[in-house]
Amino acid sequence: MNNSLIVKVVSQKMVPFIIMLGASIILHGAATPGGGFQGGVVIGAAYILFALGIDAKTARLRLPVIKVKIVESAGVLIYAFTGLGGILLGSNFLANKIVLFPPQGEPGGLFGGGTLIPITIGVGIHVACTVASLYYAFVEYEGEPKPDKETE
Amino acid sequence: MDLLSLSHFIVLLFLIATALAAIIVEDLLSAIIIYSAYSFTIAFTYLIFRANDVAMTEAAVGAGVTTILFIAAFCKTKGKESDLVNHEAHEGHGEKTK
């Protein structure tokens, strides 16, 4: 892939800042608008920018598909086990504020939401890896068979 | 009608205009980019209605991920616009598959 030098350098240098924006959106999900889904989409878009700037094969070597799938499953499992923690502490599934699962902070603070913060982080990880997987599935598929002329 | 509701009115008219343009334009890539502009405009409309979360989600998803998916599918299908009505006008633009 013969991108120009400006595109290549800028797309590599912009990636950590976009990831930090997404992490900020995820971590402040309980206090401000935003949350796991929005921040996860931003992080996934950062990966797509990274993969578009350089070769797709190099990007896939940096972030292999099997690791993406494992981390994506781990995101949902963080959510589910946070819900199971409510059961272990003697209340309902996904209970909050009754069982004091993480120590409560001030409302409006970063950890003021009880189980909101682990759930948001889990959803953010899951959605970021989902966007990367969709990019894998759609863009990076090479060597497609030519449309057959004798299908009719 | 004060200035704020007037700007709201103009944003809604622009929304309808972009939606019309996205389905009228024959070129598929232009239609996809206009759909991205439509999605960003409707995110601004949600912001007018004070639904901040929905505006963020729509700006990230509709203008970002959906456009990327559409462009990826467009590139994989080589972008044949086969609206048969205006097919004669686009005869020199690209030949059909069969």
Next chain:
Amino acid sequence: MKRSVAVILFAVFAVCMIVVVLHLYPVGDPRLPGYADFIPAEIPSEEIPRRADSVATYYNRNSARDVGGTCVIASVILDYRGYDTLYEATVLFTAVIACLALIGKDHHHE
């Protein structure tokens, strides 16, 4: 010809729906369905906390005490309706699996 007939049909459809829509309350009216049982203006303010029947009113008032988050919508989608978001994540997972099964390349046999 066929296209003009379709345009006329959809214009008639749009006009019918506009006629229906014009019978709703205007945008921003507190008599809209979400706030249908919100506080009428003639009720004195010391009786107001007993009138919190609407679920939207309940969320707006009590989400900071129940959940602890400042953003009401995050409290609603992650705590009050946590099962909803959990199965929404499952839907996303299923969609990715379906896309990889349809058009993805098999990465394990390279």
Next chain:
Amino acid sequence: MIARFDYIAAVILFSIGLYALVVKPNLIKKLIGLNIIETSVYLFLIASGDVRLGIYTNQWAASNVIDNPQRAVQGLEPMINPIPSALVLTAIVVSVCVTAIALSVVVKLYQHYGTLDAREIASLKG
């Protein structure tokens, strides 16, 4: 008419999307129409969930605890209905899933038939 123009815009967008979904032969154009239909429904829900009452204020200034709901009804305290926002947030995710699966089906159809025209695909056999 002016006070309900948001609903009218949503209805017009619905008609435009339905027109594209029914009449346009190209499959990607059909999917764009489907997305326009979805966003019009979201616009309708969000518009019915906003209680403006005269002033525009920011939601996350004081929306969590309403000290005096009487002032909120009079438009002096900011508030919105959180239920349509939460439902639309879920629905946007589902619409992304629908778009992704439909586009992968479109790509598969193109690989099999070699065209994106719905009428040609319907006329071809297997």
